[in-house]
Amino acid sequence: DIDSIREKVLKSRFQSIKQFEQMFKNRIKDYNFAPGSLVLVRNTRVEKELNRKTKPCYLGPMLVIRRTKGGSYMLAELDGSISKLRYAAFRLLPYHVHSHISVPVTSIMGFSDKALECMEGIEEEELEGNEPDKEDYE
Structure with missing residues (x-):
């Protein structure tokens, strides 16, 4: 009896998931931006202001x-x-541009991949509350 109830619950859950994905298939976007691509950033600070209609989104x-x-x-x-x-x-x-030009990110920034990984590591240490080593800044 419990097994049949369990199967019905699982079946209804999977059916609900399929229905949700079908209803919102045009709204759910999973962008995976490659290094070097251009993007726009939503300005979330504006959402709380009273004069947000005139501010850039x-x-x-x-x-x-x-x-x-x-x-x-x-x-x-x-x-x-x-x-x-x-x-x-x-x-x-x-960000959709009229003409697409692909340039490696490291040539624009002047940083190597190792330097970018180091920058990413410094940010993660600050988020965890650990002080970064002085060697990281030299």
């Missing part, structure tokens, strides 16, 4: 440097300055 375009282990993105301005902030994937939208 999106910031950018910004350049994707890399995706971190946690799923957030390291971004840089078009002038090459790297942002200290990490941006969640749900805040990013692809």
Whole structure:
């Protein structure tokens, strides 16, 4: 008796998942931005302000440097300055340009992959509350 109830519950759960995916298939987007692609960042500070109608909804375009282990993105301005902030994937939208030019990120930033990994590690240490080593800044 319990096994039949368990099977019915599992069946209804899977059916509910399929129904949800079918209903919202046009709204659920899973972008996986490659390094070097241009994105727009949703300006979440504006959402709480009273005069938000006149403020820009999106910031950018910004350049994707890399995706971190946690799923957030390291971004840089078009002038090459790297942002200290990490941006969640749900805040990013692809920026559609008229002509697409692909340039390796390391040539734009002047940093090697090892240096970018070090920068990512410093950010994770600060989030955990640990002080980064002085060697990281030399």
